[in-house]
Amino acid sequence: MTTKLITYSNSQPKSKLWMAAIKPPMYSVAIIPIWVGTAVAVAQTKNLNAGVFSTFLTAAICIVAWSNISNDVFDSETGIDKNKAHSLVNLTGNKRLIFWIGNLFLILGLLGILAIAWWQRDLTIIGIILACCAIGYAYQGPPFRLGYHGLGEILCFVAYGPLAVSAAYYSQTQSWSTTNLAASIIVGTVTSLILFCSHFHQIKDDLAAGKRSPIVRLGTALSANLLPWICGSIYTLTSLLTVLNIFPTWTLLSWLSLPFAIKLCRHVLQYHDQPEKVSNCKFIAVGLHFVCGLLLGLGFML
Numbered sequence: 001m002t003t004k005l006i007t008y009s010n011s012q013p014k015s016k017l018w019m020a021a022i023k024p025p026m027y028s029v030a031i032i033p034i035w036v037g038t039a040v041a042v043a044q045t046k047n048l049n050a051g052v053f054s055t056f057l058t059a060a061i062c063i064v065a066w067s068n069i070s071n072d073v074f075d076s077e078t079g080i081d082k083n084k085a086h087s088l089v090n091l092t093g094n095k096r097l098i099f100w101i102g103n104l105f106l107i108l109g110l111l112g113i114l115a116i117a118w119w120q121r122d123l124t125i126i127g128i129i130l131a132c133c134a135i136g137y138a139y140q141g142p143p144f145r146l147g148y149h150g151l152g153e154i155l156c157f158v159a160y161g162p163l164a165v166s167a168a169y170y171s172q173t174q175s176w177s178t179t180n181l182a183a184s185i186i187v188g189t190v191t192s193l194i195l196f197c198s199h200f201h202q203i204k205d206d207l208a209a210g211k212r213s214p215i216v217r218l219g220t221a222l223s224a225n226l227l228p229w230i231c232g233s234i235y236t237l238t239s240l241l242t243v244l245n246i247f248p249t250w251t252l253l254s255w256l257s258l259p260f261a262i263k264l265c266r267h268v269l270q271y272h273d274q275p276e277k278v279s280n281c282k283f284i285a286v287g288l289h290f291v292c293g294l295l296l297g298l299g300f301m302l
């Protein structure tokens with residue numbers, strides 16, 4: 001399998017830089033938790049509230065857009081993005097404008113969640129999503145900047161796993177489920193894997209800005225060697241939960257994402273210390289996230 005190299009510099013066409021700044025594939029992280037939580041709910045209740053599902057999906061996309069846009073704003077303040085040609089702040093030269101566009105997405109997202117809470121006459125999902133947003137802010141915003149202390153992957157797991165998947169389930173059922181919680185562990189793990197992978201090529205800039213990401217702490221070689229274990233844990237857990245009859249057999253369909261996991265591990269093990277070559281590994285992880293999450297949800301629906 002050949003792998004296209006993706007590196008961005010000021011010499012790139014502006015359109016490419018804008019696409020890299022907006023990062024459309026990354027919105028998989030908004031779609032999958034809502035899809036999986038809803039799929040588990042539909043499997044159990046045989047009922048889908050399509051209005052709630054589409055509103056939640058749109059709101060999640062807006063909230064993830066806020067998280068990404070404000071990340072460029074906050075990172076512009078620490079100097080960590082000074083070499084990042086595809087930072088929205090560097091592209092526009094207008095930090096204030098980007099800050100307010102980010103806030104607009106946050107407001108739109110929260111209005112969507114508010115609408116669902118209103119239809120349900122229940123504030124629970126507002127509470128959960130506000131907790132997600134607080135985690136998103138604490139990851140990157142002052143005075144916390146917890147991502148700079150290497151806590152991003154744990155925060156990411158909690159927000160995109162148990163919190164977001166439970167909120168999606170609750171939006172359909174107004175109740176909780178241990179099966180859904182188990183599915184959220186898989187979604188959270190694959191989402192954190194994306195964040196983990198996104199840090200391999202940034203080690204130099206991260207070190208210079210004092211960001212102690214897990215890759216900075218462990219080194220690229222040890223971090224690369226962890227990948228097969230993390231990927232292996234996803235498939236082992238899914239199989240175990242199927243054998244225990246907690247997941248329906250069809251969820252084993254998610255094993256079809258294994259080629260992405262193999263490609264990811266091979267690529268990172270080979271290029272972990274070559275930033276230009278390893279920089280696209282987060283998009284292989286996004287592919288794994290999307291296919292694994294899509295098939296996991298489908299497995300519940302079938």
Ligand SMILES: C/C(=C\COP(=O)(O)OP(=O)(O)O)CCC[C@H](C)CCC[C@H](C)CCCC(C)C
Nearest residue numbers: 030060067068071132133136139155156159164
């Ligand atoms: C913005 C995030 C990562 C970017 O990190 P980094 O600065 O290293 O990367 P760049 O190279 O692009 O500068 C992700 C942060 C994830 C955070 C820990 C948790 C966010 C929670 C969300 C707001 C939850 C959304 C829930 C929704 C699905 C309902």
Ligand SMILES: O=C(O)C1=CC(=O)c2ccccc2C1=O
Nearest residue numbers: 026029067068156191194195198
């Ligand atoms: O820009 C990035 O690298 C990421 C953006 C993002 O929203 C996200 C969300 C969840 C896990 C990882 C990531 C990124 O890596």
